[in-house]
Amino acid sequence: MSGQNPLKKMMNNIPVPQQKLKEVLRVEGLTKVFDKSSQPIQALRQVDLTLYEGEMVAIMGTSGSGKSTLLHMLSAIDAPTSGKMFVFGEQRDVHLEPQATIFRRNHIGFVFQSFELLEDLNVMDNIAMPLILKGLTNKEIEILVKEALDQVGMKKWRTHLPTELSGGQQQRVAIARALIAKPSILLADEPTGALDFNTTNDILHLLVQLNKELQQTMVIVTHDAYVATFADRVLFFHDGQIVDVYTNKKDESDLEEILEKFKYIARGEQ
Numbered sequence: 277m278s279g280q281n282p283l284k285k286m287m288n289n290i291p292v293p294q295q296k297l298k299e300v301l302r303v304e305g306l307t308k309v310f311d312k313s314s315q316p317i318q319a320l321r322q323v324d325l326t327l328y329e330g331e332m333v334a335i336m337g338t339s340g341s342g343k344s345t346l347l348h349m350l351s352a353i354d355a356p357t358s359g360k361m362f363v364f365g366e367q368r369d370v371h372l373e374p375q376a377t378i379f380r381r382n383h384i385g386f387v388f389q390s391f392e393l394l395e396d397l398n399v400m401d402n403i404a405m406p407l408i409l410k411g412l413t414n415k416e417i418e419i420l421v422k423e424a425l426d427q428v429g430m431k432k433w434r435t436h437l438p439t440e441l442s443g444g445q446q447q448r449v450a451i452a453r454a455l456i457a458k459p460s461i462l463l464a465d466e467p468t469g470a471l472d473f474n475t476t477n478d479i480l481h482l483l484v485q486l487n488k489e490l491q492q493t494m495v496i497v498t499h500d501a502y503v504a505t506f507a508d509r510v511l512f513f514h515d516g517q518i519v520d521v522y523t524n525k526k527d528e529s530d531l532e533e534i535l536e537k538f539k540y541i542a543r544g545e546q
């Protein structure tokens with residue numbers, strides 16, 4: 277999309293949350309260029325974004341618009357080409373090792389479309405993994421895992437292997453694992469992409485419940501407008517930029533309005 281595209285004009289009218297919320301993570305001028313091949317790819321272009329405590333944000337956008345790249349930058353899985361990152365208001369350089377690993381352990385929980393559970397470990401041990409890496413004692417781990425199993429409704433399945441679980445159950449375990457170390461932000465890349473409609477609903481209700489109970493900031497990348505209706509804000513990406521934002525009213529008009537915006541953005545691609 278060129279600088280003249282009308283989508284860019286909408287940036288002036290992006291609504292921000294009304295209340296004075298506590299800032300958790302902020303990025304300014306985040307840019308990512310993949311330049312290994314002969315033709316460099318600009319995956320993110322000067323993205324500015326603030327994430328607030330306890331909010332659920334959905335990210336939608338056309339394929340290749342930079343959604344996953346943004347999550348990789350926010351979680352310090354990969355480093356941006358340029359831009360600043362602020363953690364609880366303080367500018368931090370979290371993209372170089374060993375700071376990147378420490379930042380991820382302390383601040384980030386990640387949920388993937390394909391669950392990414394360790395196949396040889398049972399449910400309890402998969403959930404415990406971030407705490408083992410953090411060096412907690414066995415007693416501390418036991419208490420926290422028990423609490424997490426209750427939160428995601430997987431107590432009965434605690435000694436089972438991932439291969440003995442349904443997709444929805446595996447995602448419950450993955451969510452428990454992502455949240456057990458009480459991260460500042462949960463990042464989820466298409467968390468319901470591999471699930472059927474009913475299981476998607478179960479997982480979304482679980483995420484909303486945990487978001488409320490724990491005041492957990494969540495960012496969910498999704499292609500599914502229905503999934504986006506569960507969020508407080510929906511950010512629309514196109515060509516490496518946030519081109520629009522929708523604040524959910526949490527009523528029946530949301531789905532229609534999100535679909536409209538998404539269709540408009542997809543048309544802007546042509």
Ligand SMILES: Nc1ncnc2c1ncn2[C@@H]1O[C@H](COP(=O)(O)OP(=O)(O)OP(=O)(O)O)[C@@H](O)[C@H]1O
Binds near residue numbers: 310343
């Ligand atoms: N490791 C990489 N090396 C080179 N190019 C990459 C790499 N990762 C992503 N890209 C490119 O960056 C752009 C953004 O990709 P990204 O995966 O962030 O998009 P997306 O919005 O998540 O897409 P999708 O919805 O299809 O998953 C694309 O053009 C993609 O080809």
